[in-house]
Amino acid sequence: MSETDAGKLSPKNRNDGNVGRRTFLKATGVSAGAAALAGCTDTIGGGGDGGIPDTIRLGALGPADSPMGDSILKSAELAVEEINDDGGIAGADVTLSTKDTKDDPGTTRSGYQELTTGENVHATVGIFGSENLLSIMGNISNAQTVHMTAGAATPEAPARVADDFEANKYWFRVGPVNADYLQQSMIDYASARFDTMGWDTVAVIAEDYVWTEPITDSIEQRLEEEVGVEVTSVQRIAEGTEDFTPIYDQLESAGVDGAFTALAHIGTTSLVQWAQQQRPFGYGGIHVPTQLPSFWDATSGACISTFSQTTATADSEITEKTVPYADAYAEKYDGALPVYTGYSAYDAVYMLKDAIESGESVDSDTIVSELESMTFTGTSGTLEFFGEDGDYPHDIKYGEEYTRGVYFQWQPEGESGTQSVVWPDEHQQSEYQAPPWQ
Amino acid sequence: MVDVNAVNLATNVLLLGALYSLVAIGFTLIFGVGGVLNLAHGAVLSIGAYSAVAVVRATGSVPLAAVAAAAGAGLFSLAFYKGMIRYARESPVLVLILTLVMGLVIEQVVLVAFGGQALAVPSLLAGQTEVAGQRLSNNRVFVFALSWLLIGGLFYFVNRTKTGQAILATSMSEKGAALVGIEADRVYTYTWILAGVLAGLAGLFLASFQTATPLMGRTPLLLSFSIVVIGGLGSIRGSVIGAYLISFLDQVTVTLVSTRLAGVSALVVLVLVLLIKPEGLFGRELAEH
Numbered sequence: 102m103s104e105t106d107a108g109k110l111s112p113k114n115r116n117d118g119n120v121g122r123r124t125f126l127k128a129t130g131v132s133a134g135a136a137a138l139a140g141c142t143d144t145i146g147g148g149g150d151g152g153i154p155d156t157i158r159l160g161a162l163g164p165a166d167s168p169m170g171d172s173i174l175k176s177a178e179l180a181v182e183e184i185n186d187d188g189g190i191a192g193a194d195v196t197l198s199t200k201d202t203k204d205d206p207g208t209t210r211s212g213y214q215e216l217t218t219g220e221n222v223h224a225t226v227g228i229f230g231s232e233n234l235l236s237i238m239g240n241i242s243n244a245q246t247v248h249m250t251a252g253a254a255t256p257e258a259p260a261r262v263a264d265d266f267e268a269n270k271y272w273f274r275v276g277p278v279n280a281d282y283l284q285q286s287m288i289d290y291a292s293a294r295f296d297t298m299g300w301d302t303v304a305v306i307a308e309d310y311v312w313t314e315p316i317t318d319s320i321e322q323r324l325e326e327e328v329g330v331e332v333t334s335v336q337r338i339a340e341g342t343e344d345f346t347p348i349y350d351q352l353e354s355a356g357v358d359g360a361f362t363a364l365a366h367i368g369t370t371s372l373v374q375w376a377q378q379q380r381p382f383g384y385g386g387i388h389v390p391t392q393l394p395s396f397w398d399a400t401s402g403a404c405i406s407t408f409s410q411t412t413a414t415a416d417s418e419i420t421e422k423t424v425p426y427a428d429a430y431a432e433k434y435d436g437a438l439p440v441y442t443g444y445s446a447y448d449a450v451y452m453l454k455d456a457i458e459s460g461e462s463v464d465s466d467t468i469v470s471e472l473e474s475m476t477f478t479g480t481s482g483t484l485e486f487f488g489e490d491g492d493y494p495h496d497i498k499y500g501e502e503y504t505r506g507v508y509f510q511w512q513p514e515g516e517s518g519t520q521s522v523v524w525p526d527e528h529q530q531s532e533y534q535a536p537p538w539q
Numbered sequence: 540m541v542d543v544n545a546v547n548l549a550t551n552v553l554l555l556g557a558l559y560s561l562v563a564i565g566f567t568l569i570f571g572v573g574g575v576l577n578l579a580h581g582a583v584l585s586i587g588a589y590s591a592v593a594v595v596r597a598t599g600s601v602p603l604a605a606v607a608a609a610a611g612a613g614l615f616s617l618a619f620y621k622g623m624i625r626y627a628r629e630s631p632v633l634v635l636i637l638t639l640v641m642g643l644v645i646e647q648v649v650l651v652a653f654g655g656q657a658l659a660v661p662s663l664l665a666g667q668t669e670v671a672g673q674r675l676s677n678n679r680v681f682v683f684a685l686s687w688l689l690i691g692g693l694f695y696f697v698n699r700t701k702t703g704q705a706i707l708a709t710s711m712s713e714k715g716a717a718l719v720g721i722e723a724d725r726v727y728t729y730t731w732i733l734a735g736v737l738a739g740l741a742g743l744f745l746a747s748f749q750t751a752t753p754l755m756g757r758t759p760l761l762l763s764f765s766i767v768v769i770g771g772l773g774s775i776r777g778s779v780i781g782a783y784l785i786s787f788l789d790q791v792t793v794t795l796v797s798t799r800l801a802g803v804s805a806l807v808v809l810v811l812v813l814l815i816k817p818e819g820l821f822g823r824e825l826a827e828h
């Protein structure tokens with residue numbers, strides 16, 4: 102039975118138990134004879150041998166008060182709603198339980214525990230924040246429940262999968278690409294665009310967090326050798342920094358053309374002070390706050406001409422699913438647009454759907470092997486995970502043929518501003534523009 | 540580290556010190572006069588900042604936003620004193636708990652009302668000025684001038700006006716002040732309003748200098764603590780000097796040592812002062828003639 106057929110089922114039929122498709126899929130689930138699964142008491146005929154339960158329970162985690170976390174929770178919710186409207190997963194209804202991580206490792210752990218032991222979810226998505234992700238790697242392994250990370254970029258997670266594959270194989274990352282690849286992405290962008298931007302001399306400023314460590318460890322050497330620009334300094338900035346003036350004074354006296362950034366948690370103050378002080382150098386790189394579609398209004402336009410890498414912008418057609426997802430999100434959430442974590446969380450839920458349906462089971466080991474062999478067209482590109490022997494086991498692959506995101510720049514549009522894609526070529530919407538005060 | 544420019548460093552210390560002073564003075568005023576450690580002080584700053592954000596969004600006017608910042612925080616401070624602190628003033632522990640909880644409540648209310656995203660308040664004054672061969676944003680210079688105007692005004696008010704002298708007298712001895720007919724409750728009321736207004740404006744300045752976030756008051760509260768402990772709890776002059784000391788150490792650390800250590804110097808100094816000279820540089824007094 103195809104997805105199109107499922108789409109024709111009325112909500113009433115689904116609520117009534119949906120004899121046709123659902124019964125068929127449950128029956129096939131039983132015959133799949135998969136291994137035992139947690140919470141299998143509601144499995145039709147399963148009795149511990151896998152299959153599809155009446156209800157598939159998913160969990161989503163993220164810092165609810167942060168736009169990044171909010172987008173994770175809302176995107177998971179949107180995907181689950183769409184899936185239920187379309188006949189569920191293998192005919193089963195899907196429920197979603199969300200937990201606020203407060204962007205704090207302790208709260209993340211207890212939220213994760215509640216989901217996996219209290220609510221017996223079949224898989225989880227989300228997190229944001231590498232520190233929080235790393236704090237629950239052991240719990241994921243204990244719970245033996247598939248977790249699809251959306252938001253955290255540390256390569257430490259796949260390293261742990263590589264160290265002990267059997268224990269940690271339940272972890273996957275849908276996005277963003279890991280921080281090693283984020284460094285590669287910065288190099289790719291610099292090689293393609295620095296020349297036309299007039300950036301011959303740059304300084305790198307990165308926040309002093311786990312995720313930026315792989316970026317700063319060799320970016321100076323790579324920028325100089327592979328891109329041919331002069332790097333005056335690579336600075337790691339403390340979390341509590343609220344005055345960037347002395348840092349910008351140094352950059353200015355070093356005569357840089359641009360500040361190449363790796364900022365997520367402390368990016369807004371840095372950007373606002375750069376704009377207010379009208380520094381004579383450009384500003385951008387990876388800058389998470391500026392990815393927020395609402396950032397122009399939030400900063401009263403101070404973000405003008407800053408640029409950043411992101412998974413996708415609302416009107417960039419990475420795949421045929423990108424714009425419809427952003428539109429559906431805007432429609433469901435009063436015109437709000439998703440941020441990068443949302444694309445990945447949304448894709449994660451659909452990947453789980455495909456994995457459960459093709460494996461005909463909610464058994465974690467079955468889902469793991471289905472995900473390992475999957476090539477999935479998501480909102481953020483063609484998604485494929487590294488296998489056990491890959492460079493980054495269970496992490497998402499980076500590259501033109503997979504997913505590598507886009508670089509966009511905030512450019513004025515009427516009274517407001519717009520995120521206009523400047524790289525890569527196939528998605529480019531406009532040329533980079535220097536800040537208006539230069 | 541790269542090129543250290545002494546003029547840059549000096550200007551940054553000067554400009555930041557004034558802002559830090561303003562942040563700390565309200566805190567020290569309430570402690571000096573009422574003996575209350577107001578742990579909600581940081582949150583009062585955010586009331587000022589978000590009042591300004593709301594007014595800028597509604598009207599687009601920065602001067603109106605400044606009025607809203609002062610009035611919003613001042614009124615809150617007044618209500619907080621009249622509604623709660625006045626009744627609990629005799630119990631320092633209860634006051635500590637009340638102010639701490641109030642600070643957390645404000646953060647949550649702001650979070651619900653405005654969301655977690657950092658919001659920028661437009662510069663109070665746009666453009667750049669060249670001073671001693673160095674380009675400075677007008678906003679920073681303006682904030683510096685206004686901060687000093689407010690600090691100077693406060694000195695004048697405390698030392699030269701009747702109400703100010705009543706505040707001074709109460710800070711020295713509540714009983715003595717009562718004997719000469721000064722009503723303590725009225726003095727405390729004035730102090731709380733004054734501290735609220737100063738905190739509200741400091742919040743606006745901070746928001747225009749950095750951004751407004753629901754938790755934006757936490758660092759200033761910690762900073763206030765360090766500053767007033769260094770300067771001597773309750774001393775306005777000590778607070779100004781403490782603010783400049785912290786500002787200097789912060790800028791030197793970031794410029795000369797490492798950008799990874801921003802904000803650490805305030806804590807190191809706090810610990811050192813508490814160990815070596817716990818009464819601070821200027822002891823416990825409200826103001827000096």
